[in-house]
Amino acid sequence: MAKETKTTAAKTTTKSTTTKKAASVEKDKKTNLKTTKETKTTVENKTPVETTSPAHKPKYNNYGQGRFVKRxxxxxxxxxxxxxxxxxxxxxxxxxxTHNLKIAPRKQTGACAMHQRRVANAIKRARIVALIPYIKD
Incomplete structure (x- = not known):
């Protein structure tokens, strides 16, 4: 008797998950979102159930339509x-x-760690010798 209750409990859980997936598909169809469809089969009745995931949209595009082009x-x-x-x-x-005569960070300049340290030391030495001003006039 205990085995039958476990199997029926497992069947009810699989049924509830398939109905949740089907409900999410219907919600996406109502909102007309662009989604990619994947099919999964349930263990119980081997019928395909469609699940959706949001379509991947890149942050920057390379076609000139966006404001920024990432390189x-x-x-x-x-x-x-x-x-x-x-x-x-x-x-x-x-x-x-920078325009305020501060040392630009690596993220902005794209320099490697070794050259960023060497450039920073060179800037500090040039400021001491008065080749570059400390502040903007």
């Missing part, structure tokens, strides 16, 4: 093969400063 950042100093960053090279160093 991969890379270290320009590594690409040029520059190993040593000289503090006297003001033209190179000024590319790694």
């Amino acid at each position: 991969k950042k890379f270290c320009k100093l590594c690409a040029k093969g520059i190993f040593h960053v000289d503090y006297k090279d003001v033209e190179l160093i000024s590319k790694y400063l």
Whole structure:
């Protein structure tokens, strides 16, 4: 007797999950959302049940329709093969400063960790020698 109650309880749980999935499909059809459909079969009666998941939409598109186009950042100093960053090279160093003459972060410049440290030290040395001002006038 105990075995029959367990199996009937398992059958009722599978029935309730299939009805929940079917209800979610009907809700999505009413709202006219773009969804991808997947079919799953239940263990009990082997009938396919459609489930939906929201369609994937990229954050940035590459077709020019969006405002921003995302591109991969890379270290320009590594690409040029520059190993040593000289503090006297003001033209190179000024590319790694913000408009307020603060040192730009790696996320903004795309520099690797090694070159970001070397550029930061070169900027600090150039400020000491007065090649670059500390603050904007």
